Amino acid sequence: MTDDVVFALLHPIYARLQDVAVPVGEAGSEYIFFFSYTDGRSRARVETFRGATFADAWQRGLVRLRKLVAKNPDILRWLRVDIVDEMRKSDWGTLKRQLTQVKRNYCRQGISLDPSCRHAFLETEINANAMFYGGPKYPHCVVNEKNFQLYAKLRHGLGSVDLEDGTAVWTFSSHGFFLDQERPDELHEIAGPGRSAGYRVVEALDxxxxxxxxxxxxxxxxxxxxxxxxxxxxxxxxxxxxxxxxxxxxxxxxxxxxxxxxxxxxxxxxxxxxxxxxxxxxxxxxxxxxxxxxxxxxxxxxxxxxxxxxxxxxxxxxxxxxxxxxxxxxxxxxxxxxxxxxxxxxxxxxxxxxxxxxxxxxxxxxxxxxxxxxxxxxxxxxxxxxxxxxxxxxxxxxxxxxxxxxxxxxxxxxxxxxxxxxxxxxxxxxxxxxxxxxxxxxxxxxxxxxxxxxxxxxxxxxxxxxxxxxxxxxxxxxxxxxxxxxxxxxxxxxxxxxxxxxxxxxxxxxxxxxxxxxxxxxxxxxxxxxxxxxxxxxxxxxxxxxxxxxxxxxxxxxxxxxxxxx
Known part of the structure; x- marks a missing residue:
């Protein structure tokens, strides 16, 4: 996949998201993107890009992707772009209590440790790394501190995450699009909040x-x-x-x-x-x-x-x-x-x-x-x-x-x-x-x-x-x-x-x-x-x-x- 191909594939996403994007982040002043990519053989890398304007945040992500493709053309076999559309401030104590009312692995929102998603995790990352899974003895979601700390270190290089009840935490929702390099003519919209969150919008069972x-x-x-x-x-x-x-x-x-x-x-x-x-x-x-x-x-x-x-x-x-x-x-x-x-x-x-x-x-x-x-x-x-x-x-x-x-x-x-x-x-x-x-x-x-x-x-x-x-x-x-x-x-x-x-x-x-x-x-x-x-x-x-x-x-x-x- 060349630089020109990357730009051509991403342009429809840019056009679709630009019409609905809203600033969030600290004081509602930033546009926040997640770019997730993999060659299909290993767990997706997820990177976050922010900007004061939609175009600025997008350009930061695009520059990064072009560098990746220059080193490894196969790295973007699957590419997913998510944009944050709403953030809500809470604290870990409140969130933990809320999770007791959610069936295990059915938490459908992302988590950020700060108001600008500098250290944030998509809902799909949380589920795929068992960060809110306490094992079969818990019928509801529960923070798995070991898995949370391990992935926080892998994803953000964090030595330790403060999960004490009084510590602030932000939840967020997002939506986006997905591309498969092997089917470049297909652009799949990713559903927003709800039970269908996280995968493509399906119009009908044909x-x-x-x-x-x-x-x-x-x-x-x-x-x-x-x-x-x-x-x-x-x-x-x-x-x-x-x-x-x-x-x-x-x-x-x-x-x-x-x-x-x-x-x-x-x-x-x-x-x-x-x-x-x-x-x-x-x-x-x-x-x-x-x-x-x-x-x-x-x-x-x-x-x-x-x-x-x-x-x-x-x-x-x-x-x-x-x-x-x-x-x-x-x-x-x-x-x-x-x-x-x-x-x-x-x-x-x-x-x-x-x-x-x-x-x-x-x-x-x-x-x-x-x-x-x-x-x-x-x-x-x-x-x-x-x-x-x-x-x-x-x-x-x-x-x-x-x-x-x-x-x-x-x-x-x-x-x-x-x-x-x-x-x-x-x-x-x-x-x-x-x-x-x-x-x-x-x-x-x-x-x-x-x-x-x-x-x-x-x-x-x-x-x-x-x-x-x-x-x-x-x-x-x-x-x-x-x-x-x-x-x-x-x-x-x-x-x-x-x-x-x-x-x-x-x-x-x-x-x-x-x-x-x-x-x-x-x-x-x-x-x-x-x-x-x-x-x-x-x-x-x-x-x-x-x-x-x-x-x-x-x-x-x-x-x-x-x-x-x-």
Missing amino acids: DDLLSTLIKSSSSFLARQVGDDGRFIYGLHPCFNREIDAYNGLRHASTTYAMIEAWEVTQDDALWAAIERSLAWLRREAICTVALPDGSEAAFLVDVGNEIKLGANAVAILAFTQHAVVTGCTDHLPLLEKLALGIQHMQRSEDGSFVHVLNYPDLTLKEAFRTIYYEGEAAFGLMRLYSLTGDERWLTTVEKAFEHFIAKEHWRHNDHWLSYCVNELTRYRPQERYFRFGLENVRNYLDFVLNRITTFPTLLELMMASEAMLARIEALPDMQHLLSEIDLSKFHRALHYRARYLLNGYFWPELAMFYANPQRIVGSFFIRHHAFRVRIDDVEHYLSGIVAYRRKVIGSVNQVRKVEATV
């Missing part, structure tokens, strides 16, 4: 954007699969640390989501990763065990020699989906044994399931662990039934639903149960099953609309429910059920939740502030877990978005006009 989200996040998952078929389980992106744990259940469920994504992308590298992942399951994780009656069943054996009901279920989902998209029936014998394993874990007297067994003796370890396992088990068997037509699996699911209905499992608002009842009503369009599916979502719409976290399984819940509602609309004998749910509110909540997932996406203008940007860009994160990126986190975002694109994208009225503020 096919191009949804396809990009699916492509990038599935590619991320593919890159996590090693030559042996095992995933890098997860990352803590603030400091580029891998999560030292594993979970075979999530290995299988993530593979299922990858196959769903492959149906959209047809990407060769993704398919190769899927094949390696499935091979690992067959080779390393799934074991055959003799049942008391002498027959054989297969179980996915997880860490600690645990046999989890849900693990068998999602293994069935992965291998079944593979068969659906390839037409290959090689895995049918394995699928039957996995299904027999689930049947072995079902209580004959009431249709309920036990959740965890010990391997290899099949003794009971835990009768109940999580409600998710039961919905997963029923959904897995329904997908296998849809593939083979074997009545054993449908009978097992109907027996399970007697238990689900009796125990009012719809109160859990579980997305897996929503998936399952949608599949069940394809073959058994009975009112009691439709009513169960309605109850699973009907009184949950306010939660879907108001939940501050991205909670990606909510979109999965809504999409499975939407498919079931469409089936009810097509059945004259069932349409009376539609009066029991606010359909307008349902569709509003569905589209709102789909758009809200963008708040959990690692756009480059966010990823650039973390320790290894190119490793996480295009993935999804969980903000309140320190922006954790784990394979199952990405999986649930991915499955919801794939379903949203597949079932809704064709409706102009329902999709292109969805511009809810989030």
